[in-house]
Amino acid sequence: MKASVSAILFSLFAATASAAPCSNTSAGFDAWKADFAKQAQKAGVGKRGLQALQSTKYSQSTINADRNQKSFKLSFEKFMQIRGADTIVAQARRKKAKNPNFYGSLEKQYGVPAGILLAIHGMETGFGGFMGDSSVVSSITTLAFDCRRSEFFIPHAIGALKLVDQGSITIATKGAKHGELGHTQFLPGNALRYGVDGNGDGVVDFYNITDAMASTANFLRQKGWRPGVGYQQGQPNFAVIQEWNAAGVYQKAIANMAARIDG
Template sequence: MTRISGRYFILAGILAILSGPAQALTCSNTGAGYDAWKKEFAAYAKTQGIGARGLEALAGTRYSQETINADRGQKSFKYSLEKFMKVRGADAIVAMGRKRKAQNAGFYANLEAAYGVPVGVLVAIHGMETGFGSGMGNTPVVSAIVTLTFDCRRSEFFRPHAIGALALVDQGSITPATKGAKHGELGHTQFLPGNARLYGVDGNGD
């Protein structure tokens, strides 16, 4: 019995070590301690391969109270589908989407052929997320996503996206000043940074 217990505690210790620094990161439901936490998160970011530019961007972030306010006040989850579509202006988006699809048939056909995603889905996402690029947000992406990683409510969910944002800064795809939506979504289709890093494609090769 003693031998089994000893092996159990050894295994538990090994698993604790292998679980890495991410499991030990602190969080807070207020902005208190944010600047000190950034140093803690920087140490973790280094283990994830983040370089000098990304770490500098992290150090320059500020606690985004507007992001927290938006996170706590998401009314759309309380709406019926009918009300949600009305609030988002779905009829206008559908009409505009049909027009854009007709005007750019070749472009959309090429996208569908390359990625296997139906044109209607692409147009719908583009329209619903940003009104076809007319409203992509005005919140600094890096500060927003790092704030949500510091916040206790969903820190584990947002952590890889914070690392993604810092990696995008490292590679020059975004800057600390890049703006997006309140939760750090960016671009025409409002991908979170971790997803943009994984799935983004440089369509024009620049």
């Protein structure tokens, strides 16, 4: 998940932006981590989170991916083709038909229709088929250290360490190149704030479909989703889709696919 971090999270962790100097290469990463650990501890990160931070490694593959995000510059039609929108819609319809009570209960509780949740799930991970192969904690820590958008990613790095503390992830947890995790690819700071224990087992596990879907619905509702109101471009709930991902072509794709899934 790639939505902007909440104002509350940012204000809570804004002090961490004064860490040791960032860098656009791996140079200085270990020194930065040592300084960042002190600030993370002040922000409430505990022993397990600090141990995870110590174990992180600079991720060059994450930096490479961050410098090469071309798909969001495509036309809407090309983006839909490359992302396999027709396949996502067809699979989503089958999933909705197979488990209507599950998606119905989520809509009843959060007001978010199945089409939106399934479109996001399909777009992000192919319905859980591939949730990433990069260390979540190392990836997000690397981006916090990288100068390009360090202020944006520092709160998410703190969030990842706190997720380790609470048992939602470990240093070994794999996610996307930018540290997104689970079925719908939450950024760690958002996962920490909006995560829901949907199956009631005492752990918010974003790699569990029930927790992930409930957390995604909760995120959208907390961001202002209005039950029963339209979500196409120009309609009130489209602004909430914009909170999930900042790319205009992605936002239009989710709205389009969701309407076809629920239609």
